[in-house]
Amino acid sequence: MQHVQSETVVPSLPADRPASSARPDTAAPVTTPSSATRGFSGTQGFAGSPHGRRGPAGSTHGTGTASTGTTLPETESRTRDRVLQMVLELGPVSAADLAKRLGHTPTAVRRHLDGLLSDDLIEVKLVRSPGTRAGRPARQFVLSRAGQATLGDDYLGIARIAMRELDRIGGEAAVDRFIGDRVDDLGRRLAPAVDAAGDDIADRVRALGAALADEGFAGSSTTVNAGPMTVMQLCQGHCPVQELAAEFPRFCEAETEMFAGLLGVDVRRLSTLAAGGHICNTHVPTGRAAVRVAPR
Structure with missing residues (x-):
């Protein structure tokens, strides 16, 4: 069966918004910090090495077997595994940045990326440079x-068990407190960039989108003309806890509350990746001055 590559465009608008009404303001930069400090307390770095893990549809990754059924030389297989691991840790990341970090030519890295795309292990996001x-x-x-399922089975399975056990022992309040602590930690890392943008709401939204991009969320912001009031949409094209948030939506709710606190205005979630949306999309009114709320 011929593979059809799925691409996600960031930023994006909900289906009921005309594309002509928006203009992108920020998007994810290529340079990213260590995975140990990104996302919700470094969740992207929890997955282990891909060596020897089973891939989708019965294929084996990390053992030298390509999607075509042919056997790759050991060095090729090792490079493919390293490319996959770096996409896990650094994504969203460009082929050029991967090549620079791995010390390979962009052509060689793209060959492995094409193979990983064919195996449905990675996907493309189209992003614009900041500004x-x-x-x-x-x-x-x-x-x-x-x-994520192939490389993150250990993390995701253990995390789900831990969250369910926490719910069983401590109830909903314990789960909410745990999620709140993780989201508050992310909020404290985002706050300096947002506060440095000043009191203008639009500037703070742009700064928050860029800061989310640095944290690995493929963050961006879009200005939308909505009648007499100008609004912005804060977009996230990637979520490191997407599967957990699908089972525990409090992750998304707490994040939305954190955004409101950082921006100083009431915000509204239009869609989330965890609920099956194309992106996480947050509606932010920009018609009034920010009321700063210090992160907890």
Whole structure:
């Protein structure tokens, strides 16, 4: 069966919003911090090495077997595994950045990326450079849901068991407190960039989108003309706890509350990846001055 590559465009608008009414303001930069401090307390770095893990549809990754059924030389297989691991840790990340970090040519890295795309282990996100509103968006790569399942089975399974056990022992209040602590930790890391943007709501939204991008969420912001009031949409094209949030939606609720506190205005969630949305999309009114709320 011929593989059809799925691409996600960031930023995006809900289906009921005309594309002509928006202009992108920020998007994810290529340079990213260590995975140990990104996302919700470094959740992207919890998954182990891909060596020897089973891939989707019965394929084996890390053992030298390509999607075509042919056997790759050991060095090729090792490079493929390293590419996959770095997409896990750094995504969204470009082929050029991967090549620079791995010490390989962009052509060699793209060959492995094409193979991983064919195996549905990664997917493409099209993002614009910060501050640009025109031109061709850059192709950057993140793990797909199948890739997350392949590399993250240990983390996701253990995390689900732990969350369910916490719920059994401590009840909903304990789960909410745990999630709140994780989201508050993320909020404290985002706050300096947002506060440095000043009191203008639009500037704070742009700063928050860029800070989320640095944290590995493929963050961006979009200005939307909505009648007499100008509003913005804060977009996230990637979520490191997407599967957990699907079972425990409090992750999304707490994050929305954290955004409101950082921006100083009431915000409304339009869609989430965890609920099956194309992106996480947060509606932010920009018609009034920010009321700063210190992170807990």
